[in-house]
Amino acid sequence: MKYVQPRPSSIVAALYTARDLEVDVAVLHGPSGCSFKHARLLEEDGMRVLTTSLAENEFVFGGQSRLEDVLLYAEEKFSPKRMAVMGTCVSMIIGEDLQAAIDNSGVLTETIAVDIHAGFTENIDGVVATLKPAADIGWITHDELSRQQVLLKAANQVERLRGAAVKEYIEPSRGDLKHLVAKRLVELIREGKKGVAVMNAKKETAYMFADSLLALHEIAPNANISYSANLELRGLPKVKRDAERIIRDLDSGGLSYVKQGALDEYGATGDLLGKWIQEDNPDFALLTGVPHAIEQKYTDGIECFSITNGPRQVAPLKDLGHAHVVVEIDLHPKTLGVRSIVESEFGAILRSMA
CATH class of the missing domain: 3.40.50.1980 (Nitrogenase molybdenum iron protein domain)
Structure with missing residues (x-):
């Protein structure tokens, strides 16, 4: 194309x-x-x-x-x-x-x-x-080189099928208003609905995408929500070091979660995460980072709240049936050079609703 x-x-x-x-x-x-x-x-x-x-x-x-x-x-x-x-x-x-x-x-x-x-x-x-x-x-090692090549192909495939490369031109969008999306999420929690919160983030962007999970846990520590984050320790030197730091911050925040995938495996974890979501059978799902890695067949019937940093990713996520899509503008510059989790706009709004 x-x-x-x-x-x-x-x-x-x-x-x-x-x-x-x-x-x-x-x-x-x-x-x-x-x-x-x-x-x-x-x-x-x-x-x-x-x-x-x-x-x-x-x-x-x-x-x-x-x-x-x-x-x-x-x-x-x-x-x-x-x-x-x-x-x-x-x-x-x-x-x-x-x-x-x-x-x-x-x-x-x-x-x-x-x-x-x-x-x-x-x-x-x-x-x-x-x-x-x-x-x-x-x-x-040459084994790591081969691993990286497989992951790169998987990430490219996700972008072509469900991401910002799905069309020759996609209108950029700021997504839905964050305070309205946060309000709806809080309503579901107060109604006692069951949820999952998944971080499937690319490398250092996880320093901000992880914050939404922390914020959700802070405002509703006893809610019926299962958490997952792609923080298994694999990959290039800096990638593993970033994962270690984010794990430290999530653990210090008292968040209980399962580790599924590594920070460089965001494009290859779709089926793993999708099956995990289906098994949990939630009413709603908060998906941060690269939500479009998860095929629509795994999220049909679930009210999805997606957080991306790509203005051209909003329309493809809406096409996948995600009811709420918000964009963390300028996320990437804000996560370069950091050594701990950075507060996100959506996370800050959630905390204001505690």
Whole structure:
């Protein structure tokens, strides 16, 4: 399908994957404005992002010597344990040899070359392009590489079938009014209805998506609600560390829940979570993170409250029969660089109704 709406960039996906691999410095080999917003955001998460700032003359004559200089500068300035060189559209078009630049620079830091550009149809190509050299250098095992490739395909399939990639264009929406949705949820609880609350979140977004579960437990600690969170400890180094921190916060909040899936398995847990919901036979379900991973056949007849961070995910969730859909705007920037659960807008509104 040819999309006419903006889609995630494979270069940005490569940058986030480098961060998950605990890369200290990533060097974008291209113009200074390439992936500017995400580069700045990732610096909030502890990874230095530098650029070779290629200009017009280097578009023609090449910028390998410039890349070598920046690598040496990064090693001297930051004393990193790991570095990654990220390709861009410019470096691909002029045929730059990223690995040769690393070898010729003389840097002693373990450094991988990620040959990537933004012209791929799927952003997961950027993830795979980063994981393959990481496996070759020994940062992850080849078994983990294979696991990641399976998970990426599952996540892509969910987006194509029920997510923001289901149509060539989806009208963005802020969703339903949060205070009205919260009011309805509280009404069901006070009526003694049975519910489930499920977090199926992608990586660091769980720092905010988990808050809705905490808020629900705080206002109704004795309600007939079963909780689930995808916090099994598997995945890349940062992903596991994030899960450990969120587990700590949920446990300290007194929340009792089952762990189903890991933070990088959000696209592959649909059947597991769907069957669990069916077995519990609830009247309502609060679904946070990636609600559309769960097929409609598992939620038919259940009043669904879905929380997403994607304005283009509202319409697909409504099409799945979810009665209430709210959007946590700017969730991703708010969860970069954090080390504990962040209060969500929906969580704050729920607490106000205690």
